[in-house]
Amino acid sequence: MNRRSVIIATVILAVSVLWVLSGVVFGGRKAPEQAPAKAAAAGAPAHQASVQVRRQTAEVMQAALSIPGRTEAFRKVPLRAEVAGPVEAILAERGASLRAGQPVLRIAAKARRERLDEATARLAQRRIEFEAASTLQAKGFQSQIRLAETKALFEAAEAEQRQAALDVANLEVKSPIDGVLETREAEVGSFMEVNGPVGTIVDLDPIRVVANATERDVTQLRPGMKGSARLLDGTPLEGTITYVAASAEPNTRTFRVELEVPNPGNRIRDGLTAALNLPVAETKAHRVSPGILTLADNGTVGVKLVEADGTARFAPVQLLGNAPDGGVWLGGLPDMINLVTVGQDFITHGQKVTTVMEKAP
8 A cells, every 4th residue: 555655656746747847848949939029129110219400500709718807907106295394284085086286285385485485586696696707708807717606606596496496396295197096194284204105096097907817828819909808797898908928927827918998987996806808719619508518428518419310429519608699609519510409318329310400580
């Protein structure tokens, strides 16, 4: 009985093994039959993406350098006293617009006017003596030595009178140029020494916009070129380059550039931040909306183009500057391109696409 049970169990085990093996064998035979179907599916054409493109031709762009800078007064002239004495009157307040020769303050005369009167009278006397000596010498009644003495006394009196008159004239400290009284360091009662500081006159018309160009950029600049600038508040300025430094500043290795701008009414102040824009060359570029730009996987900025055979291509670009209409100028592209304007974010480099031409505005 036990022997029979063993035989039956063995038979059942054998049948089970054969059943399992039959499934593996038949499954393996079916794999080659399914492969062609999968291959056919892989070879089937994928659905092509549709994008909007614009046929675009490069335009002539005026390339420019944009350099941060600042406004600077055309000149600043220090005022100094020519004579010593106490300040008698203030004739101009800080911030006042002055014309050349307009007085800023007056120093007390003290005895200077009296000395001028004495010098004037002495000069008249010496002139009479010299003229008389000249007449007598011409008639032979006066020696050459006496004539020389009277001439020397006359010339000394002339010098004394000129100095006395100058001292009186210098009692008023006057502005040497048209400008604004920026500082004043004296008040009524202040004692002024000879060459003592009185204040500073600032000439703001014209005004300069100064910046520092790099070694690479300075070679493209020269005096006489037209340029522009823009203040932080958006005020546009137009002017002419009047100076390009011949040597670099030691610390920065940059070169000073000055743009001279008319400034009637002194509306532009000294020391304002400005962006200096200097035209350097003409080049061909494409003007596009910033929204068309895209990025490659490595972070390179570019645009999507479509080739003649319908293949999409990523093209890296150079950002050359901002366009007046809010767009950007792009370099590094062919003169004629099929630019993808809609759908660029949904296609990849090398992908076949269907194109729809952009309607003309």
